[in-house]
Amino acid sequence: MAPLIELDHINFSRNGQNILQDISWRVESGQNWALIGANGSGKTTLLNIITGYLWPSSGHVRVLGQEYGHVDLREIRKAIGWVSVSLGDWFFSHHGDNTVLQVVASGRDSSIGVPYRNISDDTKNDATKALEAVRMADKAERAYRLLSQGERQRVLLARAYMASFRLLILDEPCTGLDIPSREMVLDSIERLAHEGQIALLYVTHHVEELRNIFSHGLLLDHGRILQQGRLDHVITNQTLSDAFGMPIEVQWDHGRPWVKVIHSTYFH
Numbered sequence: 001m002a003p004l005i006e007l008d009h010i011n012f013s014r015n016g017q018n019i020l021q022d023i024s025w026r027v028e029s030g031q032n033w034a035l036i037g038a039n040g041s042g043k044t045t046l047l048n049i050i051t052g053y054l055w056p057s058s059g060h061v062r063v064l065g066q067e068y069g070h071v072d073l074r075e076i077r078k079a080i081g082w083v084s085v086s087l088g089d090w091f092f093s094h095h096g097d098n099t100v101l102q103v104v105a106s107g108r109d110s111s112i113g114v115p116y117r118n119i120s121d122d123t124k125n126d127a128t129k130a131l132e133a134v135r136m137a138d139k140a141e142r143a144y145r146l147l148s149q150g151e152r153q154r155v156l157l158a159r160a161y162m163a164s165f166r167l168l169i170l171d172e173p174c175t176g177l178d179i180p181s182r183e184m185v186l187d188s189i190e191r192l193a194h195e196g197q198i199a200l201l202y203v204t205h206h207v208e209e210l211r212n213i214f215s216h217g218l219l220l221d222h223g224r225i226l227q228q229g230r231l232d233h234v235i236t237n238q239t240l241s242d243a244f245g246m247p248i249e250v251q252w253d254h255g256r257p258w259v260k261v262i263h264s265t266y267f268h
């Protein structure tokens, strides 16, 4: 089977600034990747190239076996989900009065619009199962706007269950969450990883969010790949200290990395 993502020597510059440099990366199906990097390291730019919203200055992009430039991007995008806090905000402002069930059901055709009526019984049943998977079934009839930030993220994950995505981008889904809310979102992601046939691409600068469902990592530093491969090779004292520009120590616990800043000379 063709790799889900193949990037060959991607460069991207804007206004004379090299934002991404010489990025070569393959994501095979069956792998879940973490995309890690400090603020401004190029993560969002890379995601926009993968989803065809930005065009690289040079290099080749193939996604789901299709070479960009020779493919209908709308078809590719139907196979790629992108869950982010901004998507949650968008639903809040455009469809906040809809019920949680309606928002989840709208994932069935991967459209951004929400079907207000005429949800078939099959879709309703599937949406209810998806809500059970993220432990939100009891709030199915509640208006989406009444949910907390963490609940919103779990509803968007349930919505992603409904679509037949092959690749799901989880773009800093724990932003703004307290510890229990974060762990509940991570529980939902873990269930999605175990139950779904979806490859996950988890974007973060908080490596302690990476539970052991993530097999591989790509670490960006100022638009270049600092390290890629198995997650435990990518997240090390050395690589994180280099990427974040301060001394960091990693401790692994049940396949999950936790970080400690060694001393705070950085800001002095």
Ligand SMILES: Nc1ncnc2c1ncn2[C@@H]1O[C@H](COP(=O)(O)OP(=O)(O)OP(=O)(O)O)[C@@H](O)[C@H]1O
Residues within 6 Å of the ligand: 014, 015, 017, 019, 037, 038, 039, 040, 041, 042, 043, 044, 045, 046, 205
């Ligand atoms: N259109 C553009 N024109 C000029 N510079 C840009 C453009 N888009 C992004 N940049 C710059 O490219 C760099 C990478 O930005 P990007 O948003 O990809 O980083 P990021 O890793 O997603 O950051 P964050 O974690 O803060 O979201 C930044 O320095 C940003 O200012």
